[in-house]
Amino acid sequence: MDTITTFFQNLSDFIWGVPMIIMLLGTHIFLTIRLRFPQRKIFTAIKLSVTKDKEASGDVSQFGALATALAATIGTGNIIGVATAVALGGPGAVLWCWLTGVFGIATKYSEGLLAIKYREKTSDGRMLGGPMYALEKGLGWKWLAILFAIFTTLASFGIGDTVQANAIATLAQNTYGIAPWISGLVICGFAAAVLLGGVKAIAKVCEILVPFMALFYVLGCLYILGVNAPYVWPAIKLIVTSAFTPEAAGGGFAGGSVLIAARYGIARGLFSNESGLGSAPIVAAAAQTRNPVRQALVSSTGTFWDTVVICAITGIVIVSSVLAYPDITWENGATLTKVAFGKIPYIGEPLLNFGLLTFAFSTILGWCYYGERAMEYLKGRKWMLVYRVIYIIAIFVGSVMDLGVVWNISDCMNAFMAIPNLISLICLNGIIVHETRKYLWRDRLDAYE
Template identity: 45%
Template sequence: MDLVQINDFLATIDGYIGGSSWFVFALLGTGVFFTLYLGFPQIRYFGHAIAVVRGKFDKKGAKGDTSHFQSLATALSGTVGTGNIAGVAFAIHLGGPAALFWMLVTAALGMTTKFVEVTLSHKYREFAEDGTVSGGPMYYMKNKLGMKWMATLFAVAAIISSFGTGNMPQVNSIAASLKATFGIEEMVTGAVLSVLLGLIILGGIKRIAAVTEKLVPMMALIYVVGALSVIVMNYENIIPSFISIFSDVFTGSSAAGGFLGATIAYAFNRGVNRGLFSNEAGQGSAPIAHAAAKAEHPVSEGMVAILEPFIDTIVICSITGLTLLSSGVWNEKHQNDFSFADLEIMEGGLSEDADGGRLFNHFNNQGWVNSESLVPFQGELAVKEGKIKSEATVLHARSIAEDVVVS
């Protein structure tokens, strides 16, 4: 199976799950239900959650391996990263400024979802003979619901998901950045990161927590300071950026620069989708980290989890979004290297001016078959000295790729 086939397979799965309409309504619907049923705990308990993290209610002798702050940092280490940078950029590029609004909505409702899933995980966790702790959704599926088959299915799905939403996007972004900036080969970066990660993981949850409690705050602080510097340099665009985020929710985003527009529904889908990628509320991964926390009452650790989507998405992702929108880079075209699996090749010479409507329909999943539909290129491309000589148009990242050089 080559990269193109793998890419097509993953795109098919995304079409049935992440890219489908039922997924976003199921995710947000769960958040709405718990928010209303529990009386808006993300608002009522926010101040108390901060006090719990600071150790105000800690008691000696509480069972567990990590402190509340260490559990929070460990969970954030899996969310603060690629999702906050590349995830936000991709969401805005796909759905326009309105996608950031739906990311924030997902986070606000996700605060309650995390409160529930972490509380349950902590309540039904298990202790080994050596005192180590294990927990997560699979444990309350087994211990409370008595559905061992569901617990097994979730555990397998979580392992598979950890590749797609965890290490692969993170490592790929780091390797690509170091390659573009310093010329370091991707294999070298991957090897070094594998060794460092292995040294940390072999130390168990205690070593992971010890590293993340120091690394995550510093990492977040450096990023926030850098992003705010860019926003301040483009201060005249801050208010227009805010306006575009909220106004485009009801109108969709019109074409601008290299961005060819997005419908309300598409911005909604991509915003919610990338919101989950950013904060993982409802994914079931964070409860595994929180299960190791020292807490006398499970609900106290659930309150700590309320802070994660707030820090990860409402704060950091908002700063990323404002950086992209205020600087204007979100709809500009840049020199880029991409593989064949990232491309769509269409018949004929298309232009953004003359074929803007057809491209808009195609990119927003409205390309039903009619006389205006784009036609995929068939056959072999004629390439001479790196230049495509066939009558074809290359599409990449929802825009027309220009001055393409084949290597």
């Protein structure tokens, strides 16, 4: 087991190192320029995300698809992951994380567009799509589509299921003394009540849960920033200057170079918002939308909310808290997060616990849909119920066991998902530009496909 753990740890470190950063960030920048900075349409996209398009074909509303994607994307990484980036790369990592989110909007836009462009309707009226369909129908590379589906299925049991259940069970045990097996049974019960209902049940719950949990967390963070008010502007200045100045950050932080800050900030941003991973377009394909560009714009708001807003606010909270309380140490992300939030009386620790619990549970819901669609692509609809049952059982397993090696295997599977998806985005960029010109640049967003 030690050998296996070491192997996947080294493989994960290599894959999510410089090669993956270059591939993902390079794709973000390329698509941003190629599509004439679609980020400038973010407010139009936000408006569309809450606009119902009932006459269009699809299984769930555009907002339902977005909420489900956000449920899978907004996870513990938005809290602990940002703190880890700050701990390892200094406060400048927050700015690099934020910039990654800004450029990642173009990639998430492109994924959503291809999801609608190449989706297909089943005999019973359901919509199926995602990178596997773009690879098969757009490029004719079914073998690569199959690999993507396999990696997605495996990743869903890891980063989307067992590790999230383990995070909830660990939190319940450390904070409230609840035995992990009890937490596991409770999580299984709540998850089963939602997951067995299929995509419409998942989307309906996510439409309620995601806005509530995100709004509650953001308002709580704003309260903390109010308490830390004298240190907020110094924290923002420190974040900006540390991102470009190769000198010690000071203020209780570890010193580091620009390269180190960029490495950890970019890596956390890429991993957090999943732009380029190929997960979000799987549920985007089910959206009720009249043309590919409308859903592409809606999908792009997922990266905006996840990284440009939530990760940025979390980063400023952590940096301002360290400046306000010099006794806070930065040895590891989990400790830094807990201590930073714990310094705020009354609301700090409950806010952190609420965020970790709801973010982890929502990730379980969102990733079940991804894995289910990937399994259906591989084996057909008859395996959907089997997959759901195994997924729910895995929640309990994840709650009661040590998942160190699972984390590393999941990281590798996520990387292996990203590679075929990025290939489809680059090879089909001409289609993306064509559709964007047809509906967005010619101001025809209300036109039907």
